C-alpha cells in the first residue's frame with residue numbers, strides 16, 4: 001500500500017486519474033475497460049473534475065461502468081451512488097446507457113445482490129475463480145469502512161459471494177456491496193481519500209491490519225496486491241510492501 005498526500009482534493013484526484021489513464025493505455029486487447037466506481041462525497045468531486053478537465057482526455061467510449069456498492073434506494077434518491085454518477089458524469093458526457101451496469105438499489109436487496117453478482121460474473125473476464133476489473137476505485141469513510149463493508153460487518157471481507165447485502169451501522173440503510181474476495185482479486189485499487197475527519201483513520205491505516213486495528217479498510221489495503229491511496233488530509237506520504 002502506498003499513501004500519498006497532495007496539496008488539495010483536486011490534485012489528489014488528478015494524480016489518481018493519471019494512474020487510471022495509464023491503466024487504460026496499458027490495456028491493449030481491444031476489449032472494453034471495466035471500471036468499478038464507488039460513491040459518496042469523494043466520487044461526486046471526482047465526477048465533477050472528470051467533466052471539467054478530462055472530457056477530451058479519457059476514452060470514455062472504451063469504459064464499461066460497474067459499482068463497488070450501492071445504497072438501497074431508487075436512482076432518483078439523493079443517496080443513490082448511481083444517481084450521482086448519472087447526473088454528474090454520464091449525462092454531461094453523454095455516456096451510452098448500455099455502457100452502464102448499475103446496481104438496482106430500488107429492488108429487494110437480497111434479490112438484487114444475487115442478480116448483480118451474476119451480471120458481474122457473466123460480463124467480466126476472470127482471474128482464477130473470480131471476476132476481474134481493470135480498475136476498482138475504492139472509497140474509505142471516516143470510520144474506516146470501505147465499499148459498504150463496515151466495522152460491524154467484517155464477515156463480508158471473506159464472504160464467498162461477489163456481492164452481498166450490508167447495512168449502515170447508524171442509519172440502518174440497506175446497502176449492496178462488493179465483498180472482500182472480489183475487491184482483492186488482483187484488480188488495481190485506486191483509493192481517493194478526501195473529506196474532513198479522515199486524518200486519524202489514515203494514520204491508523206498506516207499501521208496495517210491487526211487485532212488492534214481490525215477495520216475493513218485496513219484489511220483490504222493490507223491484503224491488496226496493488227493499492228494506491230491518494231489523500232489530501234495532511235499526513236506524510238507513506239509506503240509499505
Ligand SMILES: O=C1O[C@H](COP(=O)(O)O)[C@@H](O)[C@H](O)[C@H]1O
Nearest residue numbers: 038039040041042139140141147
Ligand atoms: O457510503 C459510502 O461511503 C464511502 C466513502 O464515502 P465518502 O463520502 O467518505 O467519500 C464510499 O466509498 C462508498 O461508495 C459509499 O457508498
